Amino acid sequence: MNKMKKNKFIIYVGVLALFLSACTDDFLNVKPTSTITDERIKELGSENPEALKTIIQPQVTGLYSWLIQWDSYGGERHNDFGITSFGLRTDLMTGDMTQFTGNYGWFYSDYTFTTRSGTDLIDTFIPWNYFYKLIKSSNDILLNISDGVEDVDLKIFRGQALAMRAYSYLYLVQLYQHTYVGHENDPSVPIVTEKSTDAEKANNPRASVTKVYELIISDLNRALVDLETYQRPTKVAVNKQIVQGLLARVYLNMEKYPEAASMAHEARQGWPLMTGDQYVNYGFKDLSEVEWMWGCDVTNLTDIALTGICNLPSHLSSVSYGYASIGNMQKCIDAALYASIPTTDKRKAAWVAPTAQKYQDITIGNYSFKVPDYGNLKFGRYSDTSDDNFNDYVLMRSSEMYLIEAEALAASNPSQAQQVLFDFVSTRNPAYVKSTKTGADLKEEIYQQRRIELWGEGFSYFDYKRLKKPIVRNYVGTNHNDDAKFDFPAEDKVFRFRIPKREIQNNTGITDADNNN
Numbered sequence: 001m002n003k004m005k006k007n008k009f010i011i012y013v014g015v016l017a018l019f020l021s022a023c024t025d026d027f028l029n030v031k032p033t034s035t036i037t038d039e040r041i042k043e044l045g046s047e048n049p050e051a052l053k054t055i056i057q058p059q060v061t062g063l064y065s066w067l068i069q070w071d072s073y074g075g076e077r078h079n080d081f082g083i084t085s086f087g088l089r090t091d092l093m094t095g096d097m098t099q100f101t102g103n104y105g106w107f108y109s110d111y112t113f114t115t116r117s118g119t120d121l122i123d124t125f126i127p128w129n130y131f132y133k134l135i136k137s138s139n140d141i142l143l144n145i146s147d148g149v150e151d152v153d154l155k156i157f158r159g160q161a162l163a164m165r166a167y168s169y170l171y172l173v174q175l176y177q178h179t180y181v182g183h184e185n186d187p188s189v190p191i192v193t194e195k196s197t198d199a200e201k202a203n204n205p206r207a208s209v210t211k212v213y214e215l216i217i218s219d220l221n222r223a224l225v226d227l228e229t230y231q232r233p234t235k236v237a238v239n240k241q242i243v244q245g246l247l248a249r250v251y252l253n254m255e256k257y258p259e260a261a262s263m264a265h266e267a268r269q270g271w272p273l274m275t276g277d278q279y280v281n282y283g284f285k286d287l288s289e290v291e292w293m294w295g296c297d298v299t300n301l302t303d304i305a306l307t308g309i310c311n312l313p314s315h316l317s318s319v320s321y322g323y324a325s326i327g328n329m330q331k332c333i334d335a336a337l338y339a340s341i342p343t344t345d346k347r348k349a350a351w352v353a354p355t356a357q358k359y360q361d362i363t364i365g366n367y368s369f370k371v372p373d374y375g376n377l378k379f380g381r382y383s384d385t386s387d388d389n390f391n392d393y394v395l396m397r398s399s400e401m402y403l404i405e406a407e408a409l410a411a412s413n414p415s416q417a418q419q420v421l422f423d424f425v426s427t428r429n430p431a432y433v434k435s436t437k438t439g440a441d442l443k444e445e446i447y448q449q450r451r452i453e454l455w456g457e458g459f460s461y462f463d464y465k466r467l468k469k470p471i472v473r474n475y476v477g478t479n480h481n482d483d484a485k486f487d488f489p490a491e492d493k494v495f496r497f498r499i500p501k502r503e504i505q506n507n508t509g510i511t512d513a514d515n516n517n
Helices: 009-024 039-045 049-066 084-091 122-143 153-175 198-202 211-228 240-253 257-267 275-284 312-317 336-337 346-350 398-410 414-425 438-451 462-468 501-506
Strands: 098-099 294-295 331-333 359-364 367-372 393-396
Touching: 049 122, 049 153, 084 122, 084 153, 084 312, 084 393, 084 462, 122 153, 122 501, 153 211, 153 240, 211 240, 240 257, 240 294, 240 398, 240 462, 257 398, 275 346, 331 336, 393 398, 398 414, 398 438, 414 438, 438 462
Parallel strands: none
Antiparallel strands: 098 331, 294 393, 359 367
16 A cells, blocks of 8 residues: 555645544643534434534544554643654663664653652653543543444444544553553542533543552443444454454453453454464555554645654664664664574564674665674664655554463463463564473463564553563663663562643642642
């Protein structure tokens, strides 16, 4: 498919719709803005469903457009380019990824944990603002589709809005509180639904972790029903299998292992696995990649591409034009993690092997790059003839579902977990021998595979939290920078973002005393 010639009009309409419904500073205490009243829109649901669909369709499109939205905060910050910017931020807040230099500053404060030092910092506010705007837009759709709607298309719209709201709350609950198990009653984030009144939004305390997870599960289960027969036109849209994949993530967090295994197994049906060679050579850049289940479609006309350098390839790819390559801000794999990958594993080629020269010369078409030891080659260059950064972004892969299923089965059926793990790992490492481990040892082996397989895709920070792992960077042979050689125990305060000061000022239900220490 020629990504440079696709008509992006519908995407821009979607973005416009999202901004009309969500652009505000006080995003937890607003009324929808539109040229037609909410009451009249709801009436259309029964009087003229076709007319209602013309209103809601661009709003649904806007939900997906928001995932690749440049400048969601409004400050033209070069680390504000949509959903993948948060995955990169959190990956850098673990021991699995390094940033080669602090040049230009972007994302380095995440790597050195200075982002968390105050509640008034912009980088603390951006994720809160971003996900609550997405929730606001989802709520606007849900508000205008009645519970008893019969129209199939409206049900599909509702299912997608429910899924996107759940997706947003899943991010928020993981960012602003520790993991579910052991913290069920701890304060998480305020809940806002389409039924929340203005008074409730203005005085909205932090809901417990359990309450937020209950909403997430309810939304996703409702979405399963609405999307039961939906045949999506593109991998950009959420369908039943994506909802099952999200539920698998949720149940794994909650250690509800039978449910996690079942949902992951169902979600991956019909989706193949890449070979090891495909893993290395595809370059994680195109939505058509065989095991990508859900992703973002980026073209040369998308805003984040038009910025030139305010996008994921610029900051993550060692061989694309931008901050990582030209700015010498390459993202590298942790040396100990790299050393743990067997030489027979094809994925080892996704990072530069350490050499006496400390750099490796990489040539792609007419472009040459010096990539440092351990620098990542997993995220490739979309074009070898252009500097345009319009790689597509992956949000869910079948590999993740295999790994969730294996981890969930390890608790009750280790032999089956071993088989699922073998089915997956053997596609990457032909020499892999089926594991005979059980219990904690098997779980650790599966976790190790997650660290390798999902590196750079925004999972490691949440895995550290979920499994209560310490951050270890200061060890003999480390490749972490001197100003980032931090070790933190499991569940340290760095594993919780702080509630932004703006929210405390605008929401009387939260005070300074309610913030994360």
